[in-house]
Amino acid sequence: MNYTLNQLQIFLKIVQTQSVTKASEELHLTQPAVSIQLKNFQDQFDIPLTEVVGRKIYITDFGREIAEAAENIINQVHAINYKTHAYKGQLSGRLKISVVSTGKYVMPFFLADFMNQHQAIELVMDVTNKHKVIESLEQNQVDFALVSILPTTLHVEKLDLLQNKLFLVGNAQAKVPARTKADEIFKELPLIFREKGSGTRQTMESFLESNHISVQKKMELTSNEAVKQAVLAGLGYSIMPLIGIRNELHSHQLQIIPIKGLPIITTWSLIWLKGKKHSPVSAAFLHHLEEEKDNIAHDTFRWYEQY
The missing domain is CATH 3.40.190.10 (Periplasmic binding protein-like II)
Known part of the structure; x- marks a missing residue:
């Protein structure tokens, strides 16, 4: 056996993510580099650590036992590093x-x-x-x-x-007459939501429900950055945290749409x-x-x- 600490870390990340691609992203390595290290690690065992069915990787029972041992080894290495720093008074x-x-x-x-x-x-x-x-x-x-x-x-x-402040936001070209009611805004353009499980989405849905607003058109995107880019492109409006749109407001790429009941403050x-x-x-x-x-x-x- 001649495996390295780096190989143990890579294999453990693959087991945790169930994906070579996701492991490479989280480790900030290229996918080919991760695949090579996985192969070099697996070649040291007579029993398979993984199985590939279709395009999906599965961890064998033996592989899971090796992953558990790898995690213990990595934790011990961290403990050695921490003790070294502690000895120095850090x-x-x-x-x-x-x-x-x-x-x-x-x-x-x-x-x-x-x-x-x-x-x-x-x-x-x-x-x-x-x-x-x-x-x-x-x-x-x-x-x-x-x-x-x-x-x-x-x-x-x-x-x-x-404080966390959330406003209704549109792009620079959006023209909403003053005193337009919230439910009227969403008749023409869709409201852009975050995915289910998002706190921003939960806040948006609470606002819509409490104000009896029915959204006729909606889009769902899986990141705050994706929502921001969609609003910039003019695909619709969204209720967004102020914290993430400072630069776009200062450069006048986005604008806050005044609506009764906003901002929501958490x-x-x-x-x-x-x-x-x-x-x-x-x-x-x-x-x-x-x-x-x-x-x-x-x-x-x-x-x-x-x-």
């Missing part, structure tokens, strides 16, 4: 955070100073939709989650970081399972945010106040 370990997709415009600014102060810390931040964020929190796979709508099915504690909150025992790293990060969150919000998001 705060070290992993900080794992799951962030709803629009939160990618928020969370990095609340992380930057802390990560710069403690460079031995390894950050793992997953950006996905609300459903998957809550799932990872429920399974205790992460230290914290960033959401704009609190889960109703979990007992959590929270630290509020920033709060970006860092949440964690109630009663969770924080690691030294996550406890230090929480303490940092409690001390600095107001300064970060004021210094970085001052532009928010004009809307």
Whole structure:
């Protein structure tokens, strides 16, 4: 046996994602590079680790046992690195955070100073939709989650970081007469939704339901960036978080459509399972945010106040 740590990491990621393509994306490697390393790793075993049926890869029972062993080895390597840093008096370990997709415009600014102060810390931040964020929190796979709508099915504690404002948005060419009722806007152009499981979609649907608005035409896209590009192209309107459209508003590519009942205001909150025992790293990060969150919000998001 002459497998490498790199091969173990690649194989484990393939098992976790059930896909060579997805594994290559998450590892920031080319697909051929991942395929070559997988083949080199498999060639060292007499029993198959994977099976390919059609175009889909399946992990054998033996492969799953090897993946479990690989994960243990990788964790031990991390532990050695952390002990080395600790011996030097440095705060070290992993900080794992799951962030709803629009939160990618928020969370990095609340992380930057802390990560710069403690460079031995390894950050793992997953950006996905609300459903998957809550799932990872429920399974205790992460230290914290960033959401704009609190889960109703979990007992959590929270630290509020920033307001989240959502406006009806159209492109620069959109012409909506003043005092046009919301239900009239959507008779001609579709309303563009995020996918099911998205917090933004949940907020939109609550607004439509409470205002008795029936949407005759709708589109569904799977990322905030895709929604923004569709609005820019004139395909319709969407109710979007202000945090993700700052540049387009300043360059007059997008415009806010005044509608009664908007903006919708929620709060970006860092949440964690109630009663969770924080690691030294996550406890230090929480303490940092409690001390600095107001300064970060004021210094970085001052532009928010004009809307």
